[in-house]
Each structure stands twice: as structure tokens, then as C-alpha cells.
Amino acid sequence: MAASRKREMRVTRGRLALYHTLLLGAVFVVWHLMTNPLLVSAEFAQNTAFFFGKPLVVLERVWDWFASGKIYEHLLVTLAETLLAFGFGTALGLGVGLWLALSPTASALADPYIKAMNAMPRVILAPIFAVWFGLGILSKVALGITLVFFIVFFNVYQGVREVSPVVLNNARMLGAGAGQLLRTVYVPSAMSWVFSSLHTSVGMAFVGAVVGEYLGAARGVGYLILQAEGAFDINTVFAGIVVLTAFALALDAAVSVLENRLLVWRPAQGETEPL
């Protein structure tokens, strides 16, 4: 019964992938037809091409970037910014989250400031960071950190609060000191919450990097888009968007792999093997 349902799922999943591809193809075909004077009037085609670019030109631009290797330098910069922002933002969020969750006085003191800083639209800090850290990689990392920090911070805070009191008491009865409690109970519990928000925080680090580049940089995919926009080169803008999207999807897949590795201890539903 369950096995047959699983097989059914696998069939539909294969079919779903086919539908996904067909849908994407259809979008490109419609896009192509609307921007070429085959079915529509020349004037209409020209207008849509101005606003949306031409799919074949967009794909050609993407192809050029990879074929000439020109894109790698920019991708690498964006990736470095994303990873640095993610790493430092997570470490900072973990440290501050643990500290505030375990120290009621500090938490009471910091509470209104944390709330205010979280409520603030932090993207607005990008120009300030540009002034402070220049147009290099640092200002983008700083922006990413402010975005990642709060996600991790709130998850760590929650994770510490949600530690089962029985598990905690058990560790204490087994003789855990304060540092050992932190290492064996609080951090693992907090990390499980952090990992469950991994997708969001990596996404946010990426947003920080791209927005930072877009607001002023000399390298990075966001910079490429900004440059093309300045020249009204809509095709290159769309090519940049395509590359960014593919990149984000790849990043997300990598996170999923990492997540499955790190959370083996967590119960998942239906871990049965079909015969």
C-alpha cells in the first residue's frame, strides 16, 4: 500500500519535472514570439523587446559570459560576499543569541534595541556601509551580516528557550558543568533551529551581497546588472537576473545537502525503504 503510493509519487515526480520543463519552454516561446515581428506588429515587438529584452539575445549573453569566462570573476566575488556574510552573521547571531538567552539581565537590557534594529529596514544601511568600508567587498559583507544576524539571533534565542527541561535536568544530574551544558545541550538545540532557517539566512546573505553591489561596486553580478542598466542594455540585465537565479538555486541545493548531513538526529517522517 505504502510502497505503491511511493512508486506513484516517483512516477508523478518524473512527470512533474517534464511539466516544469515544458512550462519554462512555453514561457520562453511566448516571450520570443512577443518580441519578434512574426505574429505581432513590428511596433509592438519593438516595445516589448525594449522592456523585456529578447530571450535569444539574453541566452546568448549568458552563453558569452560563461564561454569567455568573464562571468567567473564576478560570480566568485558575489559568492565570497555571500559566504562571508553568512559565516560571520551566523557566528555573531549564535554568540549574541546564546548570551542574551542565558542572561536575563542582558536580555532585558538589550530587548528594546534588538526590537528597534530588527524593525528598521536594514537595506538602508548600505550607503552608510559604503562610506565606512568603501566600495570593496567589505561593505557588502557588512550589509549581509546585518541581514543574516537577526534571523540567526532569533532562532538561537528560541532554540535555547525551547530546550526541554527534562533533557536539561538530565544533563545536570549526569554532572554537566555550565560550559558542558552550553556545549552539549544549549548549542545543539539552538543549532537545530539555526539549521532549519539555513535557507532563509543564506538567501538573505545573497540579497545583501547583490543589493550592496548594485548600490556601488567594481565587481560582482550586481555590478554587471547596474552597469548594463546604465547603458539601457535590457538584455544584459535579464541575463544577469537569469545567472543570479540559477546561482541562488544552486546555493539552495547546497544548503539542502548540508542540512541533511547535519540534522541526521532529527526525526523525519516515513524513513522506510521500498522493497
Added chain:
Amino acid sequence: MPNQAGVALALDSITVTFSARGAGGRTYTAVGDTTLKIATGEFVSIVGPTGCGKSTLLNVAAGLLEPSSGSVRVLGAPLAGLNRDAGYMFQADALLPWLSARANVELGLKYRGVAAAEVHERAQQWLGRIGLAAHGERYPHQLSGGMKKRVALAQMLILDPKILLMDEPFSALDIQTRQLMENELLELWSADRKSVVFITHDLEEAIALSDRVVVLSAGPATRPIGEFVIDLPRPRDVNEIRLTPRFVELHTQIWHAMKDEVLKGYAQTQRADAEHA
């Protein structure tokens, strides 16, 4: 003053009143003026109706819960903070879910800074003793309820505590596994005569295992309402001992006392409720 050296654990006039927070504005006295002494090497079972305050009493003995009044003495010394001489097997799941069965068993030794090689060897021994040598790498969610209980037992016993506090350790097990574990526990206990406080719902289990059975009244303000010395010979086999005439006699005796007292306690709460209304 009675001989303090022979007393492993002494609860003296313990009262526990929980504060009113989130309980309809009324405080609740779970345990009322309870005095209990466990001799060194003695196996004492505590039975009582559900919700009467057994776990609360054990938390006090473990030093996890400060009593509202009264004092606790462990091996003759007054208890301050956690009870370092006791191992506690909790009623609820208390294994660390992010550690494998093996790592859970090793945990206490690691906390004490025992050398890695020795930790590994002793954990392996214990995993074998609880019949989980092949399942050491599994995480708690991949273990059955009974397996989890066995891991919890090993986790506690690997530290070789002088006093064992066990809160309904076997109530989740099927009757066969349960008797197996009971015999195992008795064997372990008779090897080095730890002092045991064993909480259970099951009067038969209590009699089969213990030197003494303490019956608690129904809540609120639970207190011991009967103590019965179990003079069955040791070593015992929990399965066979249930069939002996003396066992049946003790069972009937305690059962009657329990019923009378529980009914009395029940009438008391009814009266208190009526007065309150």
C-alpha cells in the same frame, strides 16, 4: 538522634507548594509534611495514585526542586544544590536527542573528564549489557520506547551512583521485557547494594523488587500513609516470586490498606471541595 551513617537519603518534613502562576491564581501543595528515610543499600518503592506528587518528591531528593520547607540529607550531609551522589532516571524521555545511543551512554563519563579510551570501553560494555551493542549508533528517535528506557538506564548506571532515583522506569514496557529488566536491575543492585528509590504505579512490581513499600496518599498535600516491610527472601526472580503465598498475602494486605487510605483521602478532598464551594 538515630544512626545517620546508615541512612543514604533522609527527607525530613518536606512540604512542596507550587506557586500560583498560571494555575488559576491558587497555590497548590503537592507534598505535605513528608518524612522518609532510605537506609544504605535499601531498595524502597513508592506507590501512589497518579498525580499525587511522586515525581515532585523525587525531584526534591535529586536537588532539582527546592522544597518549600523541610530538609534533605544525603549520606548524612545536608543537601545543597544538586544531589551529586544520585543517579536519576526520569519519567519522561530525557535522552539528548542529538546524540546517538552510544554518545548518550558515554555522556556522564565525558562530563567527568574520563579518558576517551576508557569511556569507549565502558560504554561498549554497558551497550552490551542492555542488549544494544549493535544499535549504538542509532539516534533516540530511531529507538523503540523500551530501547530508550534501557539507554537511559545505562546512562545513569555507568556513573555508578550510590543512590538511584528511578521514576516509573519500566511502565512503558511490555510485561516480558519488563520482567527481564526487573531481574536485571535486581541483579545489578544485589552486586553492590545501591540505595534505590523506585517509583511505580504497579503494586506487584513494587513488592517483587523492594525491601520496603511506601504508600502515598492522594493529593493535594501527599504524605506517606503506610509502610510495609517486604520480608521475601533474596535473591528473587520477579516472575516466580509473584506466585509464592507470602507475596499474595503481602499484596492483599497492602492493597487493602491502600484502598482504605485512598478512599479516606478521596473523601477528604471531597469535603475540602464542599467547604470551598
